[in-house]
Amino acid sequence: MIKLDPKIPAGHISEKWTNHKFNMKLVNPANKRKFDVIVVGTGLAGAGAAATLGELGYKVKAFTYHDSSRRAHSIGAQGGINAAKNYQNDGDSIYRLFYDTIKGGDFRSREANTYRLAEVSNNIIDQCVAQGVPFAREYGGTLANRSFGGAQVSRTFYARGETGQQLLLGAYSSLNRQIKLGNVQMFHRREMLDVVLVDGVAKGITVRNLLTGEIESYGAQAVILATGGYSNVYFLSTSAMLCNATAVWRAHKRGALFANPCFTQIHPTCLPVHGEGQSKLVLMSESLRNDGRIWVPKKAGDNRPPNEIPEDERDYYLERRYPSFGNLAPRDVSSRSAKYVCDEGRGVNGGKAVYLDFADAIKRLGEQTVKEKYGNLFDMYQNIMDENPYKVPMKIYPAPHYTMGGLWVDYNLMSNVPGLFVAGEANYSDHGANRLGASALMQGLADGYFIIPYTIGNYFGSEKPAKPDVNSHEFKESKDEVLENVNKLLSINGKQTVDEIHKKLGHLLIDKVGMSRDEPGLKQVIKDITELRDEFWQDVKVVGKGEDLNQNLERAGRVADFLELGELMAVDALNRDESCGAHFRVGHETKDGEAIRNDEEFAYVAAWEFEKVGKWNLHKENLEFEFVELATRSYK
Amino acid sequence: MGNNNINLTLNIWRQESAEAKGDFEKFKVSVSPDASILEMLDELNNKLEKEGKIPIAFESDCREGICGTCGLVVNGHPHGALPKIATCQLHMRNFKDGETLYIEPFRATAFKIIKDLIVDRSGFDEIQQAGGYISFNTGSAPDANAVPIPKEIASLALDAAECIGCGACVAACKNSSAMLFVAAKVSQFALLPQGQPERYERVQAMIAKMDELGFGSCSNTYACEAECPKGISVKNIARMNRDYIVSKVTKETV
Ligand SMILES: Cc1cc2nc3c(=O)[nH]c(=O)nc-3n(C[C@H](O)[C@H](O)[C@H](O)COP(=O)(O)OP(=O)(O)OC[C@H]3O[C@@H](n4cnc5c(N)ncnc54)[C@H](O)[C@@H]3O)c2cc1C
Numbered sequence: 001m002i003k004l005d006p007k008i009p010a011g012h013i014s015e016k017w018t019n020h021k022f023n024m025k026l027v028n029p030a031n032k033r034k035f036d037v038i039v040v041g042t043g044l045a046g047a048g049a050a051a052t053l054g055e056l057g058y059k060v061k062a063f064t065y066h067d068s069s070r071r072a073h074s075i076g077a078q079g080g081i082n083a084a085k086n087y088q089n090d091g092d093s094i095y096r097l098f099y100d101t102i103k104g105g106d107f108r109s110r111e112a113n114t115y116r117l118a119e120v121s122n123n124i125i126d127q128c129v130a131q132g133v134p135f136a137r138e139y140g141g142t143l144a145n146r147s148f149g150g151a152q153v154s155r156t157f158y159a160r161g162e163t164g165q166q167l168l169l170g171a172y173s174s175l176n177r178q179i180k181l182g183n184v185q186m187f188h189r190r191e192m193l194d195v196v197l198v199d200g201v202a203k204g205i206t207v208r209n210l211l212t213g214e215i216e217s218y219g220a221q222a223v224i225l226a227t228g229g230y231s232n233v234y235f236l237s238t239s240a241m242l243c244n245a246t247a248v249w250r251a252h253k254r255g256a257l258f259a260n261p262c263f264t265q266i267h268p269t270c271l272p273v274h275g276e277g278q279s280k281l282v283l284m285s286e287s288l289r290n291d292g293r294i295w296v297p298k299k300a301g302d303n304r305p306p307n308e309i310p311e312d313e314r315d316y317y318l319e320r321r322y323p324s325f326g327n328l329a330p331r332d333v334s335s336r337s338a339k340y341v342c343d344e345g346r347g348v349n350g351g352k353a354v355y356l357d358f359a360d361a362i363k364r365l366g367e368q369t370v371k372e373k374y375g376n377l378f379d380m381y382q383n384i385m386d387e388n389p390y391k392v393p394m395k396i397y398p399a400p401h402y403t404m405g406g407l408w409v410d411y412n413l414m415s416n417v418p419g420l421f422v423a424g425e426a427n428y429s430d431h432g433a434n435r436l437g438a439s440a441l442m443q444g445l446a447d448g449y450f451i452i453p454y455t456i457g458n459y460f461g462s463e464k465p466a467k468p469d470v471n472s473h474e475f476k477e478s479k480d481e482v483l484e485n486v487n488k489l490l491s492i493n494g495k496q497t498v499d500e501i502h503k504k505l506g507h508l509l510i511d512k513v514g515m516s517r518d519e520p521g522l523k524q525v526i527k528d529i530t531e532l533r534d535e536f537w538q539d540v541k542v543v544g545k546g547e548d549l550n551q552n553l554e555r556a557g558r559v560a561d562f563l564e565l566g567e568l569m570a571v572d573a574l575n576r577d578e579s580c581g582a583h584f585r586v587g588h589e590t591k592d593g594e595a596i597r598n599d600e601e602f603a604y605v606a607a608w609e610f611e612k613v614g615k616w617n618l619h620k621e622n623l624e625f626e627f628v629e630l631a632t633r634s635y636k
Numbered sequence: 637m638g639n640n641n642i643n644l645t646l647n648i649w650r651q652e653s654a655e656a657k658g659d660f661e662k663f664k665v666s667v668s669p670d671a672s673i674l675e676m677l678d679e680l681n682n683k684l685e686k687e688g689k690i691p692i693a694f695e696s697d698c699r700e701g702i703c704g705t706c707g708l709v710v711n712g713h714p715h716g717a718l719p720k721i722a723t724c725q726l727h728m729r730n731f732k733d734g735e736t737l738y739i740e741p742f743r744a745t746a747f748k749i750i751k752d753l754i755v756d757r758s759g760f761d762e763i764q765q766a767g768g769y770i771s772f773n774t775g776s777a778p779d780a781n782a783v784p785i786p787k788e789i790a791s792l793a794l795d796a797a798e799c800i801g802c803g804a805c806v807a808a809c810k811n812s813s814a815m816l817f818v819a820a821k822v823s824q825f826a827l828l829p830q831g832q833p834e835r836y837e838r839v840q841a842m843i844a845k846m847d848e849l850g851f852g853s854c855s856n857t858y859a860c861e862a863e864c865p866k867g868i869s870v871k872n873i874a875r876m877n878r879d880y881i882v883s884k885v886t887k888e889t890v
Binding site: 048055131134136141162164177186242274277280384497 | 667668670671672674675676678679681682684685686688689690691693695696697698699700701702703704705721725727729750751754756757758760761764765766768769770771772773774775776777778779780781783784785786787790791793794797798800801824825828830831
């Protein structure tokens with residue numbers, strides 16, 4: 001029987017983490033090198049954790065499917081990272097960042113975790129500056145800030161539109177230093193395909209060497225998954241092409257609970273779809289909403305070029321409906337609003353796009369200033385869309401972007417499987433039903449640099465886990481199962497390609513488990529996904545060999561897992577008969593179309609236990625709000 | 637796809653493994669001008685897979701020009717002939733109906749071909765491990781605003797730090813030199829106050845590693861800057877050379 005214990009420390013919310021750090025067991029410096037840790041993933045969370053654990057003296061093995069640890073998906077984050085420094089003297093504080101995050105998440109995250117995130121946010125900025133991250137600066141030499149969706153203070157630190165790159169290269173440099181010192185052993189081009197449990201405790205992983213196809217075993221006294229989010233379940237998303245859910249999904253199938261899988265964020269400012277051959281959707285950083293104004297024609301069927309539509313025939317719908325936040329309304333609100341106006345036929349040329357217009361900003365600030373702030377985003381737009389955004393308003397549309405759901409973790413970021421820790425976007429922890437802009441980078445680095453390195457020490461100090469034997473039957477069985485799965489995929493030899501089936505899954509999900517969800521649709525889509533999964537296992541075609549570099553096979557394994565995860569997303573969305581944050585259930589809205597939560601029945605984390613494919617058991621972690629009042633979110 | 641598709645002949649480098657002998661294989665495709673060149677390859681691969689043929693191995697990830705994973709030589713130019721884009725940002729509207737394209741991997745002595753269009757760039761990681769960092773441990777940093785940094789300096793450091801580690805500079809250079817790549821990191825840290833303590837050890841260690849791995853010497857042709865998707869300036873090489881000389885003649889030398 002699984003008992004969900006969030007292990008929230010006692011005390012006032014502002015003291016919990018300090019007390020916990022004091023109460024945690026320590027491992028003495030000489031003993032640290034006796035502990036092996038496996039870190040899967042070298043994004044912000046993984047690279048941060050691996051480097052810091054190496055510095056502390058643990059023996060770390062880090063894994064990534066990329067050819068270099070610098071290429072993790074975190075590299076593509078554009079807009080910025082939040083911290084409660086209050087350098088702008090505009091009334092920011094740890095409490096305000098905490099409050100904004102919990103409110104932005106529509107009161108579906110754990111108070112204590114979210115507070116801690118805000119608390120360590122300031123250390124992150126110090127850390128990154130010390131690593132040589134060239135953040136934007138003011139003329140006086142101090143750090144510059146901008147504001148982001150869902151916040152009324154300016155607390156976002158940035159490096160042009162390349163913040164993720166600069167933060168990841170910072171973490172990568174710290175990781176490189178530990179590799180050189182011999183504290184971290186780096187394994188590239190390895191895909192983790194299973195976690196190995198010995199007597200219910202995580203003791204290692206099984207990976208496929210992507211160059212040779214060999215299946216390999218690695219053991220350690222703890223395993224950290226920092227493997228990112230699962231937006232690519234929708235096929236088209238803003239995630240990098242290789243992002244996938246296989247690591248967390250295989251862990252789920254070994255017993256780790258999957259929490260709130262239906263909480264997926266559809267980002268409001270992405271480029272519209274150009275055609276069937278499209279491979280991914282490009283995000284235009286939300287920071288653009290600071291200066292760009294979003295509008296559509298007032299009349300459906302108004303197909304004039306944007307510059308010919310007069311001011312009084314435009315509907316700046318976010319400014320109209322949410323006067324105090326305007327174009328900076330949170331992501332879910334903005335995305336849904338865009339969907340509605342397009343469903344009314346008022347999108348650009350009646351299609352799926354709205355305008356993001358910089359004409360006023362250019363008038364107010366001058367083209368040069370706009371260029372300084374957003375130059376590379378404008379260049380990127382022009383490159384892809386073949387239109388000059390300084391002259392013609394940008395066209396944007398919402399796209400799947402971030403997944404708040406993930407493996408369930410306690411306050412120590414450990415899953416319900418002892419020894420299995422989960423960091424960054426891969427866990428469900430801090431963002432509730434909706435994540436605010438510039439908070440994912442913050443969370444990845446908080447988990448990696450400042451939380452897991454402590455809590456893992458506590459695990460080692462109190463549990464004293466033994467070193468595993470990678471020749472034991474548990475490791476062998478895992479290897480056999482992985483190999484069997486590989487061979488099964490290669491033997492089907494059907495008619496449809498992996499991408500064809502993945503696209504079908506994507507269409508089903510975006511339609512029924514996207515920006516708005518309803519009961520009949522969810523019931524239908526569960527059936528459809530089950531059928532599609534059967535189709536996959538009977539009719540997919542995977543070419544080539546297992547003992548070779550085989551990208552077709554890699555993708556097939558990931559899509560097989562998406563076909564199971566997709567169903568769980570729908571199951572979770574069906575169970576959650578309320579609207580909250582990014583999860584919008586038709587029928588639970590005000591007459592203005594605002595989400596209505598049901599705190600009586602649904603103020604819990606839905607943590608799903610895998611029984612067999614297509615069958616899960618629900619466990620609930622009730623959310624207690626001791627320090628904030630459950631309020632109706634209003635961005636009016 | 638739409639009827640404004642363009643028809644192209646592709647000559648794509650196929651090579652089964654590092655040891656195997658490679659050659660061009662010819663394909664005819666019809667592609668939407670809005671597709672990127674990698675989306676064109678996706679479609680081609682999808683077709684090959686459907687026919688039970690082995691798809692073309694190539695790497696890519698973010699498809700926004702920032703991860704540095706993709707890298708093809710298109711008609712003789714790393715990342716194609718257009719300036720300041722990565723391969724994933726090369727759209728087919730830049731080609732004319734009926735054109736013939738040659739698509740090859742990034743070739744260099746230090747970049748072994750793994751399969752088809754995939755090369756081994758792990759040397760870049762090794763160079764970074766030799767000294768591309770500032771030595772301090774998590775948790776020991778002073779307040780971020782404790783050391784002011786002039787706006788222009790931070791901006792110059794970011795110009796250098798934008799390097800995506802794709803290897804186009806090496807592929808573009810007739811000597812397969814990695815000078816631009818190394819100089820970008822050395823410069824970033826040499827410009828910032830945080831980078832000063834290890835400034836001269838760093839430049840020596842990174843250059844020594846670069847030489848050891850078989851990257852050639854600078855050809856002074858600036859082909860690297862011309863092909864760099866981020867437009868990293870060769871001024872960084874000058875900055876690095878200056879530091880290298882200083883490191884050899886001053887006491888800071890280790
Ligand atoms: C276009 C875009 C822009 C964004 N902009 C912002 C922003 O401005 N601010 C912000 O706060 N957030 C932003 N985000 C979100 C943010 O970038 C991510 O949430 C965050 O970077 C995730 O970091 P991570 O370390 O958890 O995972 P990732 O960076 O996704 O890293 C995952 C790692 O796990 C490895 N991995 C995964 N599975 C396996 C496996 N099976 N075997 C081996 N290795 C594996 C990968 O190789 C990779 O190294 C943006 C996201 C996108 C898509």
